[in-house]
Amino acid sequence: MIILENEKLSKYTTIKIGGIAKKMYVPETEEELIEAAAKTDQRYVIGGGSNLLIAEHEFESVLNVREFDKTIEHQLEGRYYVGASVRLQKLINTINKDGYGGLEYLYSVPGLIGGAIVMNAGNGKEWNNCISDHIVRVKVLHNGKIEWIEKKKCHFSHRNSLFKNNHEYIVLGAEFDFPKQDLETSKRLIKERLELCKRLQDSSKPNFGSTFMNYNKTIIRFAKRLKMGNKKGIHFSRKTGNWLVNEGNGTYREAVRQIKRIERVHKLFRKKCDREVILWD
Ligand SMILES: Cc1cc2nc3c(=O)[nH]c(=O)nc-3n(C[C@H](O)[C@H](O)[C@H](O)COP(=O)(O)OP(=O)(O)OC[C@H]3O[C@@H](n4cnc5c(N)ncnc54)[C@H](O)[C@@H]3O)c2cc1C
Numbered sequence: 001m002i003i004l005e006n007e008k009l010s011k012y013t014t015i016k017i018g019g020i021a022k023k024m025y026v027p028e029t030e031e032e033l034i035e036a037a038a039k040t041d042q043r044y045v046i047g048g049g050s051n052l053l054i055a056e057h058e059f060e061s062v063l064n065v066r067e068f069d070k071t072i073e074h075q076l077e078g079r080y081y082v083g084a085s086v087r088l089q090k091l092i093n094t095i096n097k098d099g100y101g102g103l104e105y106l107y108s109v110p111g112l113i114g115g116a117i118v119m120n121a122g123n124g125k126e127w128n129n130c131i132s133d134h135i136v137r138v139k140v141l142h143n144g145k146i147e148w149i150e151k152k153k154c155h156f157s158h159r160n161s162l163f164k165n166n167h168e169y170i171v172l173g174a175e176f177d178f179p180k181q182d183l184e185t186s187k188r189l190i191k192e193r194l195e196l197c198k199r200l201q202d203s204s205k206p207n208f209g210s211t212f213m214n215y216n217k218t219i220i221r222f223a224k225r226l227k228m229g230n231k232k233g234i235h236f237s238r239k240t241g242n243w244l245v246n247e248g249n250g251t252y253r254e255a256v257r258q259i260k261r262i263e264r265v266h267k268l269f270r271k272k273c274d275r276e277v278i279l280w281d
Helices: 030-039 088-097 113-119 183-200 217-225 252-268
Strands: 002-008 020-026 052-054 058-064 072-076 079-083 135-142 145-150 169-177 207-210 212-214 234-236 243-246 278-280
Touching (some): 030 058, 052 252, 072 088, 079 088, 088 183, 113 169, 217 252, 234 252, 243 252
Antiparallel strands (some): 002 020, 072 079, 079 169, 135 145, 135 169, 207 243
16 A cells, blocks of 8 residues: 655645645555544545545545556446446447446546545436436445445435545445447547537636536626636636636635635525535545
């Protein structure tokens, strides 16, 4: 197992913000992950780091789950076992080549299978597709023991699951059932997704995708008109309503201040506002 000391966490988050992990455990096998989980604070598990906002202080121990299981095993007709360390794009490319599909709308998401299961990653509410649509059961480490949890007991809902903010569980992998799909269709769906993202998503600066999973568009638009935020630090993207972008000098405190401001305005107008990004403070 790799153990890194005094590792900068900003290297591991897509928003490029974060303090120091005094020890970062990077298990390379499932056995090593079990060993590392017993030594670390399970509040601090990092996958692709694409939905994380991390404070700039020191964290005693962080568990990095990027390396321990990159298995993609085709078991029978469209049924796959996929390890938590697999990148979404890798999984999509592999199943597409085998003649299966169903996740092409996640091709733009810079996360791992484990993180995508925890967050129940998907596309917008108007389409309402999410990774759990294809899950059969999830393999977890629960209080030091390996367990399989059937889909209906994983409590998946919009950007939510049994595993989100629940530090009793580490997702090890999952079984999926994917429908048959010809390669031409898969390629077209990926192309369409990437074109849509290019048009609507601000990829010019580091970010963590959506800040909120439920919010009022008018309130966010109003906040943007007020030009909330620091031009050289963190501000809401002009292109993508719900995204905070880091111009380079952004800090955790500044990002949290803006999130809290938006939450307060929602409260004032009695509008629903639920944060999607996970904070480590
Ligand atoms: C450019 C961009 C586009 C995005 N587009 C989308 C989109 O279209 N749809 C969407 O839903 N999201 C999107 N996101 C958000 C994000 O990519 C997803 O939520 C993604 O699934 C998070 O996966 P991750 O591996 O990066 O998780 P991380 O950010 O590393 O972690 C997220 C949470 O899961 C926990 N976690 C991670 N792995 C495990 C594990 N194996 N076991 C237990 N806990 C774990 C972490 O502790 C943390 O609480 C986008 C983000 C970016 C930067």
